[in-house]
Every structure is written in C-alpha cells, then in structure tokens.
C-alpha cells in the first residue's frame with residue numbers, strides 16, 4: 001500500500017472501484033486536493049492489518065480528513081457535503097433531493113453489492129465461472145430498468161435536472177462498469193446511455209475515471 005505525508009485529505013482507493021470513483025468525482029467537483037493511497041484489491045491489500053485498522057470490513061474507499069477516519073462511500077459523500085458545501089451534491093427541492101437518495105440507493109444497495117469483486121469471486125469458485133458475468137448482468141439490468149423508469153420524469157442534462165447531483169455520482173461509475181467491464185447491452189436503457197455520454201464530457205468525471213488513477217496499469 002502506498003504511503004505519504006499527513007496534512008491533506010487522504011483517499012484510500014482502487015483504480016477500478018466504482019465506490020472509490022464516486023468519492024473521487026465528489027472531491028473533484030468540490031475542488032478538494034487529496035493524496036491518493038492505492039489499495040490493491042487483487043493482491044488482497046484491503047484485508048491487510050494496516051488497512052483494516054482504517055476500515056475493519058476491508059473495503060475501499062476510506063477517507064482520512066485530519067482526525068476523521070471514515071469508510072463507506074455514502075457516509076463519505078454526506079460528510080464531504082456538510083464539511084465542504086461548495087458545489088452542493090443535493091438539490092434544495094425536497095422532492096428532487098429524495099429522488100437523488102432513491103437513485104443513489106438503487107446503485108448503492110441493489111446493484112453494486114451484488115457485483116462486488118468478493119461476490120463474483122465466490123460465484124466463480126462455488127457455482128461456476130460462466131455464471132460470474134451472467135449474474136452481474138442480471139442484477140445490473142434489474143437496477144437499470146428501475147432507474148430508467150424512475151428518472152424519466154426528472155432527468156434533464158443529468159439524472160435529476162440540468163445540474164450534477166448525488167444520483168449522478170452513483171450512476172456514472174456504475175454505468176461505466178456495466179458497459180466497459182460487463183459488456184451490458186444498453187439498448188433498453190436509452191436515458192441511462194445518454195447520461196453515460198453526458199458524464200464523459202465533464203472534467204470532474206473524466207479525471208476520476210479508473211484509467212486516470214495512479215494505480216491503473218499503464219497499458
């Protein structure tokens with residue numbers, strides 16, 4: 001695991017981790033500098049004694065901000081939102097705010113945990129290797145169908161209007177993973193595909209992308 005100096009925000013992250021990506025986007029949107037601390041999930045560094053002191057469950061991301069040590073992307077994002085209110089991640093309109101929570105939670109609770117590295121590895125080892133991607137696509141597709149319906153009445157340029165909010169931070173990395181990692185056919189999800197393309201135009205999202213991270217492989 002990489003180490004470094006002590007007085008800036010530190011983000012424990014893995015380049016390909018969608019949960020880390022959400023937090024990287026928020027840090028970029030809020031203009032916060034941070035030190036990148038790579039945790040190699042393929043080498044099992046998330047389970048090392050050094051990292052489990054920071055996050056006992058052994059998942060990235062984790063954020064260190066002075067004496068605050070925090071894990072779990074949702075908690076980190078809500079913390080950042082209160083501590084660093086520039087570029088708000090939530091709209092002031094209550095209904096739109098609630099839709100942001102709902103959309104974020106579809107990704108956070110009903111999609112990502114079912115296609116996490118540990119779950120896919122378990123399926124590969126205990127069910128069969130061919131089921132790995134099929135399982136991931138089934139659960140991503142189910143969540144995307146719900147998101148496509150939910151957001152059709154709220155979307156503008158982005159998920160809940162013409163500004164980027166919390167729902168977008170959850171959607172962007174999940175859409176990239178679905179398309180690039182799992183090869184999901186997006187023809188049933190035209191709105192989500194349009195959002196994926198819109199996110200690709202934004203520097204805060206581009207700079208948070210997996211391939212731009214210091215621990216991404218060079219080729």
Ligand SMILES: N[C@@H](CCC(=O)N[C@@H](CS)C(=O)NCC(=O)O)C(=O)O
Pocket residue numbers: 017018019020041046058059060061071072073074108113116117118119
């Ligand atoms: N609810 C947590 C989930 C974190 C999570 O699943 N992280 C994945 C990467 S996206 C991980 O560290 N996986 C390692 C493993 O499964 O061993 C969050 O949103 O931060």
